[in-house]
Amino acid sequence: MSPSAVTRALCALVIGMILMASGARAVEKPGVKVRPPEGIEIGMSTNEIAITSDFTGADLTIFGTLTNVDDYLQQIGQYDIIVTLEGPRVDTTIRRKARVFGIWINTEQMTFSSVPQSYSMTSTRVIKDITTQQELASLNVGIDHIRLFAANYFGDIAALDDFRQAFRRQMLSGGLYQTNPGGIRFVSPSLFRATLKLPADVPNGVHMVHAYLFKSGEFLMETKLPLRVVKTGIEQSLTEAAYGNSFLYGLSAVIIALTIGWAGSVIFRKD
Amino acid sequence: MTIYLPIAEMSVNILVILGMGAAVGFLSGMFGVGGGFLITPLLIFYNVPPAIAVATGACLVVASSVSGAISHFRRGTLDMKLGSLLLVSGLAGSTAGIGVFALLRSLGLLDLFISLAYVLLLGTVGSLMLIESLRALRRIAKNKAVSLNRPGQHNWVHRLPFKMRFKKSKIYLSVLPVIAIGFLLGILTSVMGIGGGFIMVPAMIYFLRVPTGVVIGTSLFQIVFVTAYTTMIQATLNHTVDIILALQLMIAGVVGAQYGVRVGQRLRAEQLRALLALLVLAVGMRLAIDLVLTPKDIYSIVTGGHA
Numbered sequence: 286m287s288p289s290a291v292t293r294a295l296c297a298l299v300i301g302m303i304l305m306a307s308g309a310r311a312v313e314k315p316g317v318k319v320r321p322p323e324g325i326e327i328g329m330s331t332n333e334i335a336i337t338s339d340f341t342g343a344d345l346t347i348f349g350t351l352t353n354v355d356d357y358l359q360q361i362g363q364y365d366i367i368v369t370l371e372g373p374r375v376d377t378t379i380r381r382k383a384r385v386f387g388i389w390i391n392t393e394q395m396t397f398s399s400v401p402q403s404y405s406m407t408s409t410r411v412i413k414d415i416t417t418q419q420e421l422a423s424l425n426v427g428i429d430h431i432r433l434f435a436a437n438y439f440g441d442i443a444a445l446d447d448f449r450q451a452f453r454r455q456m457l458s459g460g461l462y463q464t465n466p467g468g469i470r471f472v473s474p475s476l477f478r479a480t481l482k483l484p485a486d487v488p489n490g491v492h493m494v495h496a497y498l499f500k501s502g503e504f505l506m507e508t509k510l511p512l513r514v515v516k517t518g519i520e521q522s523l524t525e526a527a528y529g530n531s532f533l534y535g536l537s538a539v540i541i542a543l544t545i546g547w548a549g550s551v552i553f554r555k556d
Numbered sequence: 557m558t559i560y561l562p563i564a565e566m567s568v569n570i571l572v573i574l575g576m577g578a579a580v581g582f583l584s585g586m587f588g589v590g591g592g593f594l595i596t597p598l599l600i601f602y603n604v605p606p607a608i609a610v611a612t613g614a615c616l617v618v619a620s621s622v623s624g625a626i627s628h629f630r631r632g633t634l635d636m637k638l639g640s641l642l643l644v645s646g647l648a649g650s651t652a653g654i655g656v657f658a659l660l661r662s663l664g665l666l667d668l669f670i671s672l673a674y675v676l677l678l679g680t681v682g683s684l685m686l687i688e689s690l691r692a693l694r695r696i697a698k699n700k701a702v703s704l705n706r707p708g709q710h711n712w713v714h715r716l717p718f719k720m721r722f723k724k725s726k727i728y729l730s731v732l733p734v735i736a737i738g739f740l741l742g743i744l745t746s747v748m749g750i751g752g753g754f755i756m757v758p759a760m761i762y763f764l765r766v767p768t769g770v771v772i773g774t775s776l777f778q779i780v781f782v783t784a785y786t787t788m789i790q791a792t793l794n795h796t797v798d799i800i801l802a803l804q805l806m807i808a809g810v811v812g813a814q815y816g817v818r819v820g821q822r823l824r825a826e827q828l829r830a831l832l833a834l835l836v837l838a839v840g841m842r843l844a845i846d847l848v849l850t851p852k853d854i855y856s857i858v859t860g861g862h863a
Binding site for chain 2: 338339377378379380381382383384387388389390391394448451452455456486520521523524527528531532534535536537538539541542543545546547548549550553
């Protein structure tokens with residue numbers, strides 16, 4: 286088949302599809318001009334990032350498009366987007382110290398189930414200006430709305446709240462949780478670019494990029510994409526060995542210690 | 557210049573770590589100790605998680621004891637039978653200690669326990685050593701003959717049953733105190749990351765009445781194997797040995813020890829012990845202060861699983 290024949294066949298196919306689609310729409314609501322619902326799609330140049338051991342944090346850029354945008358609403362800034370990057374989820378324990386006989390001891394602990402190990406968020410505006418707290422809470426969007434569920438805790442609600450606040454505070458100050466309001470820019474009325482920050486100690490594993498679309502404060506839809514974070518380099522191989530081949534790792538540690546200790550006495554021998 | 561420690565999961569200044577290793581190596585060469593009881597608190601002061609500090613400390617003692625152990629073995633200045641008995645009980649103690657370590661860690665009490673154990677041990681040993689060395693110094697000042705403190709040939713230890721003859725040491729002794737000492741030090745190796753030479757040597761001299769000529773060799777023989785075993789178990793079960801950290805400390809420590817030995821040979825034994833006692837007390841004091849001071853944040857996050 287010649288190139289021109291392929292082009293012609295493709296054109297016919299596309300035209301046929303468009304005709305079918307418009308035909309179907311015409312059947313739905315005849316005579317009324319209906320705007321199809323807006324949609325959001327995102328894409329990344331890669332779905333896996335390799336991080337070397339000298340990694341000190343970086344920006345991750347995500348591109349996205351809005352479909353079926355109302356140009357007028359877009360011009361007056363009625364569309365808002367929030368993009369989050371959630372790290373792998375893991376059960377996380379938090380402990381609280383109290384003074385017992387003059388010394389500080391861990392006396393209480395709480396385990397939150399399935400908490401993201403890292404969380405990075407960016408948006409077109411500060412998220413509290415985008416929509417209501419209730420909406421954000423129901424979507425679990427924002428550091429304050431990450432669900433911290435203590436599975437085996439039946440005690441005081443006030444204490445639970447203290448633990449949750451302490452957890453968020455420490456994750457924020459440690460840089461594993463961060464926000465970058467205003468990190469989303471519209472390149473054209475329907476094309477946007479989101480910049481997320483990756484912390485230096487971004488955890489290994491499958492992260493999830495979520496993008497949420499809002500119109501005039503109302504949540505429209507969400508889309509997500511997985512992102513694998515793979516650490517490379519000697520430190521990572523050592524970590525894998527320490528957990529995967531722990532016996533051999535321990536054996537090598539001992540052999541190295543014996544060798545260095547012995548070599549030192551040989552090198553510095555005076556007699 | 558920073559380097560990332562993969563197991564401790566923190567970035568450290570390589571020069572600080574090398575400096576610590578060299579300083580501890582220097583002191584261990586000077587005083588003839590393994591240095592585990594110095595490096596573990598130092599690492600804790602530098603915010604290395606105590607669990608990692610302890611296991612890595614044990615690994616370090618392997619390196620600092622092996623050359624001494626080999627030279628004593630070559631010269632035959634060790635009691636193989638006594639050493640083996642101490643070793644077997646030490647391995648049992650270390651195994652039990654690892655169990656205690658894992659239990660305390662799951663309860664969130666490990667850090668506290670390590671600090672308390674250090675305060676107690678360093679405080680007691682430091683005070684005893686200081687008193688003893690000051691007395692010795694005073695005796696020397698009065699020009700009295702220095703007697704090796706072995707009053708009477710027998711004490712209660714020698715009335716215990718299950719006696720055994722140790723030919724090399726020329727002693728006829730119950731196995732019970734030997735096993736007890738070995739076992740206890742094995743536990744300390746697991747939980748505190750020390751070889752325990754600075755406890756074992758006086759215990760052997762004063763309790764068991766082992767001749768001083770074989771004491772050091774026998775204790776080094778036991779320490780090398782118990783610390784090596786502990787390192788293995790810590791790495792296998794608790795994943796707390798940081799090779800990158802250990803490597804830096806060992807290299808700097810081996811070099812530092814050579815200079816320490818030279819300085820140590822110029823100082824008098826009593827002066828040396830008084831200095832070591834002051835050092836031990838200072839480290840214990842610092843740990844005690846950290847236990848009492850209000851922490852910056854009373855909450856701490858423990859990440860459950862590991863990728």
